[in-house]
Amino acid sequence: MNRRDFICLGGAAVALSASASASQRTSSAMPNFDKEYFINWDRAYLNIAWPGIKEKPRFRVIGDTHFNYFDERDKEYAGNYARMSGVSGRNVHLPSQAPHKYFEEAVDTAKKDGVDAILLVGDILSFPTLANVEYARKKLDECGVPWIYIAGNHDWHFEGLPGSSTQLRETWIEKRLMPLYKDGDDPMMFSRVVKGVRIVAIDNSTYLLSRKQVDFWMSEAAKGEPVLLMMHIPLYVKTGPKGCCASPHWGAALDWAWEIERRPRWIEKATPETFEFREAVLSTPNLVGVFTGHAHQAFSMRENGQNLFSVRDCRKPRAYLDVAIS
Template sequence: MMTMTPKQDTMAARQDTGQGTAKQGTARQQETTIRIPGLINDLTLMHVTDCHLTECDERETAAIREAARNRAKVFADQLDGGDTTLGIFQRFIDDSNEQQVDFTVFTGDIIDFPSQANLETIRAAYDRLNSPFLYTLGNHDWYFDGRFTDEVRAEAYPQFRDWISTTPGCDVRTVGGVKLIALDNSNYQVTREQFETIREAAALDEPYLLFMHIPMYLSGLVKDVVDKWKAPILMGASGWDPEVREAWQVRHQDESTGEFCRWLASPDSGNIRGIFCGHVHLNHTDAFREGRYQYVTASGYTSTSRLIRLIAD
């Protein structure tokens, strides 16, 4: 289980380029509009991240059940009276169905740990989702026993095989002429194989959106992240204190990760129209290259999601 507990995000949502905030019942739904030249039909996507479900039952060990109760209390202390992370997550499924979105994307930490009850809960929810969807892992989806390693993630992958690609941890779908790419960077790294998959998709010069759990390091984002978490918990981040890095169990950056971040920030990344991610539990928008923005969506357990409108330019 993660030793650093999330805090309530009290930071006001920043205004995205072309974005406002809509209310959906008790939900806070960020709205982002992206204009795409040549788009034949307007599209609507829903982005959900960091719901941190804490469902657990007698099938788990006593130690796991106790850890789950402690994690559930962390989130219960931050929710409105009577609400639960499960109730909020179920409302997101309802909202997606009611709004008849064209696609729903879940960018990790939907569950706080991979208990059998949590996995059954998301299975049932995805079964009743009307839209096609993508689900990429966050660190909490697989980080369960205190060991934040690639081996632990690999061991957990089979539990998610119905929803994610295990090789190379990078799913590509097309809707209405726009490619949606879900990248598993839940260990703060991007492999050479993942990078090549995305580079090949970008080479076709078709518009695409990138969805991943951990945001890419940007100078305009890192201050807010460090203020909140006391660590630069971003993909490609520099400036880690060695003791803090060790506490977070984040290894030094792979060469392929650095190359990927530089590629995204350059015109070589092609017709990318936006990056969407979560992990840091706050709303933030910043350019990663000229005219292209990374949109960080606040945690789902705060009843926040993002509605993405793609419209013809």
């Protein structure tokens, strides 16, 4: 994603910043939503009122922590994670091997805060080293709260390896990321019901959706519960950034990072299934919202009465988003 697109979003974005002033919070506390629920917005906290819901689930959405742990077991891939880990001198994320203080705070306080499930919306790792996966799994298991993970484009990416994005994703999910999924789940699409809300996790980390994923969304949404979609890359809306998933503007011409990231360039245009997926999601009557990361900034977007949220990169204090449905 071209982050500059998001920076240019301007008035269309509503900041979730924890440092927002009281007046900012007041002005955004009661958006003029036309659905049958409303959202109260205070710092990084959403309260979604959903008539008829019996239990009151609370979710903590965490994205883009970009762990960069590695050790000698992945020595042969050192050249493929050097840039993202900061070893090459261009530290694009946290200092190499630094303890991930803010992620640990986010997960360690989840139980005390009454969180029913932690939703991890991708780029939890900067690359799929064994050390990264083990750290994530250990901290999540220790926190005492159920968690649901879906991959982002960096989770499975060792820079500079040959193959298409689809092939590389399949290979490295299989080789390394399986400990982050539950037994029996298809890493491309699965769902879980938590206190009456159906959480649907879909992998869109190549920006493209498959026929099977479109059909899966439609069948899950048709089951009738309030349905929450979690993915890594924000879904395009007509007033939003051009580089989102299912954008008609998305494609090779917009891909400024492929050489830096040493990966295949985006294809010319998104596939028909990808556009179909967007239409299906945005016309889902029982959609609670779409929750994503990827842009490393918090914002909300709307189309067709639906609400889409992206969380900040969790490399700062309280960069997660708590969502209560009641």
